[in-house]
Amino acid sequence: MVDDFSLWKHGETWSYPICAPVINPETELRWTTYGSLCLIHLLTLGAGPDPVSPFLIYLLLVSATKRGVGLVDARDMNISLQSIKDLDQASADILKDWMRLKHTDNLHSMEYTPPSPLSTFLARFEYQVVISLVLFVPDVKH
């Protein structure tokens, strides 16, 4: 399944879907099939279909339990650092600094040199952060 390099990308530890903006019906059907295979593997063996990202399986399980209630969103990925560390040490190393930030801290504090894994991560994220602000600001609770 994950050997299809046109549909899956491979990180250091896990494999992830490639999210192309447009997909044709045949590719969409292939993804549906992959979803079924992941589920059958999980139910049969009681383990995730390695090397598919366990975070993807987690999101699929959340979606299954929320079916008819609403689509998953970013808040469904709010899992503990320890859980992330258990599954993906490299990601946990990057995100631990972020999780240490207090609610009143600002990202300016990431300017320190030498750059930390988090500051490098945020720098790569520049464009997306601006987009996030645009999306989130209207929902600010004062």
Place this chain on the structure above:
Amino acid sequence: MGNIQRTTIDIRTVQSHADWTAHFLSRELFQYAEIWNSRQFQALVEGFNIEFESSGLCLAKVNVSNYPPFVNGVLDSYPNEVIRRS
């Protein structure tokens, strides 16, 4: 590069710290893609069709007529106890 470090973003102005943590986390884990908004993910969810039985069993509901030929032999190799075919 570097603009983010020159831009002060006060976390107090966003909805919640948890939202931001989740937002960054999900993007890092999924290679910066908003995966849950993608058609790929929606298609995966459609295929990940789990049925929770009152007995506590979990079954995978699969519509075998819809699947591409390459998967037919694969599905046959799994026990009927976990698959509800239609």
